[in-house]
Amino acid sequence: MLHVGGVRTALFNWLYARKTGGVFVLRIEDTDLARSTEESVEQLKRSLRWIGLDWDEGPEAVGDHGPYRQTERFDLYREAAKKLLDKGSAYHDFATAEELAALRDAARAEGRPPIYTGGEYRDMDPNEAKKRIEAGEPYTVRFKTPREGQTVVEDLIRGPVTFENVNIEDFVIMKSTDTPTYNFAAAYDDAAMEMSHVIRGDDHLSNTPRQILIHQALDYPLPAFAHVPQVLGSDKKKLSKRHGAASVEEFADQGILPEALFNYLALLGAGYAPDEEIFTPLELAERFRIEKVSGNPAVFDEKKLTSINGLYLRRRSPEELAKLATPMLIESDVVSEQELLDDAPRLVRIMDLLKERVSRTTDIPDSVGYFYGDELEYDPEEFEKQFGKEFVQENFPELISRLEALPEWTESAVEESIRGLSAEKEKGAKHLIHPLRFATTGRTVSAGLFETLVLLGRGRTLLRSERAVQEMKRLSTE
């Protein structure tokens, strides 16, 4: 599942690559065999494509730096680890998990930070280590972190961030399974894949000095780093499922358009001048400035997303919207596929009328519903409110017969008829419009009534109105 924080980071990478004419590389970091699955990789790619982030190099796009899956690069990491071992920049560690845990607990109990420095193994005679390995003793390979000095991350967003080396433990680079840890594989690949820029979430900031140390020990050039802040929920905690939709797929399911999510996410914390905010991806890329990205975590505002989504919905042509709506309408059972097929242009006109009124595609079935089907359910309470009035009871039947007698069924004809009658009765037109709306749509809010009636068609209008009259009569005799 691709988390919004994750997409935003990917998006910043994409924007930066497009802005600078660089290459956007998708690398699958799947060194944890237990966790990554084929399905999760597919899902990730699907999400990226959905929102419009195309990668120049990576799985299915090939390139000169492959393979792009870390599980296919294990030999490379082993070789690099050996190099480090030979140089004396790394060592074999035979401490067991239990021993390490005990050390950590002891340190915590004494209030010291639990920083492992290798104990007896850090400077063990390589021959002794070799003997132990040959005897079948399990081990990990750890990096020999310098005990003094500092490592500085030159962050494009935050400036220099200094870490004291004494605060960095001798971290594992090769697990006892002879596979690399994330920090090691990432650092190695950044060099091997000639990455010029590493733009990632700021939860990685504390990993970066370790990766820099690896680069230095391997004599590799350093990429430029930029750590973008997290995306938080409304309670200022890291965004998660508790906050509603958190993955790209969930947003799609909740009626969000990919271009709207793209636009919103790009705006979130990217430091764009706020004169305008609706931009195409390429316009966004052109204006993107990595050093303007805000250093403070941004709260995800679903309301604003919805608002931007509405803007994008209104920009889509009625034809596109009709196409979008079709499967939703069929699925939610408001209309049969056959009926839609029989009169496709009608749906286009309906969408044109309704698009100002929806802000998520999931709103569509509900607001389109009354245009199809014959029967309507009236809410009894609301019905009484609309049809309990004397004026309505006296004049509604007359209104229906005038509509029935209309020579043509157009907006202006319908409007004239309604306004004409109310003028004769010296009453505001709304006293007829509201009950007629309720009778024909079953609701108190809809698009403009005249357009609505024309699209509804004379047949449905009359049928429903007459039913309302019957209800009305029953009401008055009770």
Place this chain on the structure above:
RNA sequence: GGCCCCAUCGUCUAGUGGCCUAGGACAUUGCCCUCUCACGGCGAAAACCCGGGUUCGAACCCCGGUGGGGUCACCA
């Protein structure tokens, strides 16, 4: 708790020492448009976390506090 990051309206932000009486957008709200609801238009309310410096002058620079976040794995 150690280390690290961050701090302008409720939210996203503009602001880079005088243009700030702090601007925009979403949300809230008043009015207009109007057959309802939206859309649209015009308004309103709403913020520089606190305390010290530096300076003729600080939202902008420095220090401290407070607050929020991240991270402390043979996970990425």
